[in-house]
Amino acid sequence: MSFVITANLLIVLGLFMVLPILIGVYVYRDAASRGMNAPLWTLIAILSPALIGLIIYLIVRSEERTLECPSCRAAVSESYAVCPSCGTQLKGRCQRCDYPLNTSWEHCPQCGETVPQEAKMPLYTKRKETGLGKILIAVIVIPILMVILLFMGLMTFRTTTSVTSVGGASGISIENYENHSEVYHWLKTSQESEDGIYVMSYMNEPSSKEGSYYKEYLILYNGASEDTDYSMMGFESRRFFKKFYKVEFTKTAGYDPKSYAIFHTEVTSKKDLPLEIFVDGQKMEYHHVESKTPLPLNMGY
Known part of the structure; x- marks a missing residue:
């Protein structure tokens, strides 16, 4: 086997090894930040053929932990009244009884007071998806690159x-x-x-x-x-x-x-x-x- 073909095959083999690692790291970190079973989803994502595990994870992953505290950037849930990490208030409170209010309520469930419009605005922010774009690019680009390298290796000494x-x-x-x-x-x-x-x-x-x-x-x-x-x-x-x-x-x-x-x-x-x-x-x-x-x-x- 020629040196060029061998080198191309080694590069392709390396890419096949790198792609599951990238997917596994992303899924583990993302699942852990959302309170999901990170080890289980990581195994599903990297062991399922043809990226099926990654696709399933992206479909069913929970959206609860995509919120973050505006002060400390810690992951929070819509049910939190305050940030468990720094104590920052995340919800408006009833003007009469100080009960934490959800953004969809029209009346306080504790005392029946009408919820003012300004109290319906959530105080938490939505976390930006920074890693998903990179992993999707890797999922698309790396297989294309592997096909190109294999094709070039075969064409080189044909x-x-x-x-x-x-x-x-x-x-x-x-x-x-x-x-x-x-x-x-x-x-x-x-x-x-x-x-x-x-x-x-x-x-x-x-x-x-x-x-x-x-x-x-x-x-x-x-x-x-x-x-x-x-x-x-x-x-x-x-x-x-x-x-x-x-x-x-x-x-x-x-x-x-x-x-x-x-x-x-x-x-x-x-x-x-x-x-x-x-x-x-x-x-x-x-x-x-x-x-x-x-x-x-x-x-x-």
């Missing part, structure tokens, strides 16, 4: 079958192309630069929409000695919706700045694929020119 044929050859020298002035001059100039990898390409476009692209590449690798062993493989690879033709070299000998190696590869595919070159698993930059004529292997020999 291979397809639109390449119909691949060919390659090595052990070629510059002198093999003496009869082709364009190629020969390019090879000599590129080799004398002693700088990196040079690529010349030729493409024969299909004559119809159903046809195939035929593309040749002549690759000059400066610094590769004649006895260096390379393994080359060409295939279409897909990474982040990008299709490309991959040529990979595996070096088994050292670097010699005065030597070079030439490789010829050709590919027939349903689409025009850009070339990417890798050496020992590392993507390499290269200098590229296009040829107006084919690059057959039998030139000059």
Whole structure:
């Protein structure tokens, strides 16, 4: 399994572990502040599949403890006449008998006195829901992020079958192309630069929409000695919706700045694929020119 896929899977696994923790912390704190059975509701929320437990809790949770004292911010109930934490008065009182009044009463149940309008206003405040928005965002965003990471991991190293044929050859020298002035001059100039990898390409476009692209590449690798062993493989690879033709070299000998190696590869595919070159698993930059004529292997020999 590739490193990128493994890393994405570990991230997704981490998100799967983080999401129940976030839900559990929120439910426990919220249930405890409302006087509900916090441990039980926490277990229901984190163990129920597909977030069903969280949804049930949000539906049935009690609204009694969403009120708070305006002085000390402690959770209170509508039945409280004073705050049990700081003693602040939370209800109006009857002007005749000083009985605590509910906001919906028109008359005092103790003495029958008419309740004035100002006594119907509650003195407590409604607590703001600060944690619910965050937990709902996490519930929505984290699953979407997990799906995206899984999709990217699968797409990163997915291979397809639109390449119909691949060919390659090595052990070629510059002198093999003496009869082709364009190629020969390019090879000599590129080799004398002693700088990196040079690529010349030729493409024969299909004559119809159903046809195939035929593309040749002549690759000059400066610094590769004649006895260096390379393994080359060409295939279409897909990474982040990008299709490309991959040529990979595996070096088994050292670097010699005065030597070079030439490789010829050709590919027939349903689409025009850009070339990417890798050496020992590392993507390499290269200098590229296009040829107006084919690059057959039998030139000059």
